[in-house]
Each structure stands twice: as structure tokens, then as C-alpha cells.
Amino acid sequence: MKLSLEQIKEIIPHRDPFLLLDEIIELDTFKAIGIKHVTPDEFYFKGHFPGKPVVPGVILVESLAQVGAVIILSHDKYKGKIAYFTGIKNAKFRKSVLPGDTVYLHCEVTRIKGAFGFGKAEAYVNDELVCEAEVSFAVGA
Template sequence: MKHLDIKQIQQIIPHRHPFLLLDYVEDYEPGQYAIAYKCVSYREEFFAGHFPQEPVMPGVLTVEALAQAGAVAILSMEENKGKTAYFGGIQKCKFRGKVVPGDKLRLETRIIKSKGPVGVGEAVASVDGKVVVSAELTFMVG
């Protein structure tokens, strides 16, 4: 297993606070997959307005976190170092559960297609083994 801490993640992807949504990478294989985690804290800025009486992590931010995990897999490839992975599309996205303060969000993105600078990742976010989001994410490296 290849583990990455926050400083190592920042050497691979360009995201920074408050938009870096990965806390650590448990395992990854360049060009193949990444398994990362986000430890969701009540102190996240988005909880102030989403929603004050019932804090829920916005689903689009969970999709972004999955994309960042995929970016670790793609941008850790030698030929992509120093580049940026951009969204090209989101397909088959399903929201199946809530992410709330105290959750440890598991983010797994596997690259299922890649041709030149374009590819597709199969992405699944889960909490305690329960899938909360699944999607196919298209990316473009530039």
C-alpha cells in the first residue's frame, strides 16, 4: 500500500484549503486508482449554511472529493506531474445517503478508461461501508 499524507497530496494535486477535500490517501496506483479519506468535521465552513439545523455535506462537494481522489491517481503518473485534471463530465451520479459531521468519508476512484489527456473514473464514496455517492467522472488533463 502507498500512503500519502496531506503534504504529499499537495505535491500531486493543486487544490488548497478550503477546497482541498482529502485528508489522506490510504492507497493508490498511478494511472489506476486512489483510495482517500475525508474526516468530516462540524467545523467545515459549508455546514454554517447547509443546513444550520441539520448539517449535511453538500453532495456536489462529495463528488468533488471523489474527483480529487481520481486526480491523485492521474496526476501521480510521471507524464502528468505538475498538470491539472479538469472535470469533463459527470455521468450516472447517484446520491444514496447523507454525509454528516463525524463521518469518515471513504473516497475510491478507479480509472476505467484513458486515451490521451481524457479519461473516465468510476467513483464511489462511502461511510461505514454504506455507499453515499456513486458516479462516473470524466476528466481532462491540461
């Protein structure tokens, strides 16, 4: 299943300037791929870094977590709730992401235990791994 930006907004509560997805190109029960087209006017480039803009690693991890939120909040049991980002493990940043890049954000929810979930996430630019992490979240009202 594919989702437009407007459909993403129906699932997760994030909004501009902190909605960091442009579309979901694949959504299954526990896996999804999102896309972020990095434009030169992203809010974080103003200070990171003037004259040499680089997407902050925490923004990449948050983008991956938002894909995870789309996965879990698409389930009937969790519709209308919020997926709170609760942890990051083993985050690695392999290459800089720059203005003009298109980032493919892969996330797989690997375990759900009650209101808590865990996942593996990877970001790619031009088929090259740029970021990877294990993420966790809690679903609440």
C-alpha cells in the same frame, strides 16, 4: 502506497478550503482510496443546512474527483499538470453524510485517451455506499 496531506498537495493544486481530502490510504496505477474526516466546522455547513448540517452532494463528487486527480497526476507523464473535472454521469446519492463521519473515497480510472480520462467513483461511510458517479477529466497545463 499511502499519501499524507502534504504529499497530496505535492500532486494536486487544490488548497484550503477546497482541498477535500485528508489522506490517501491506497494508491495504485489506476485506483486509489482517499479519506475525508468530516468535521463540524466544514465551510459548507454554515449554509447547508443551518441546524441540520449535511455534506452537499456536489462536495462528495468533487472529493471523489480529487482522488481521481491524485491517481492520474501521480503518473510521470502528467506530473505538474492540472486535471480539470469535465463531467459527471449517473451520480446517485444514497445516504446523508454528516459531521463526524469518515468518508472513504474510492476511485478507479477506467480509461485514458490522450489528455482525457474517465473513471468510476464511490464513497462509503461505515462500509455503506453513500454516493456513486462516473467522472471524466481533461489534463492540461
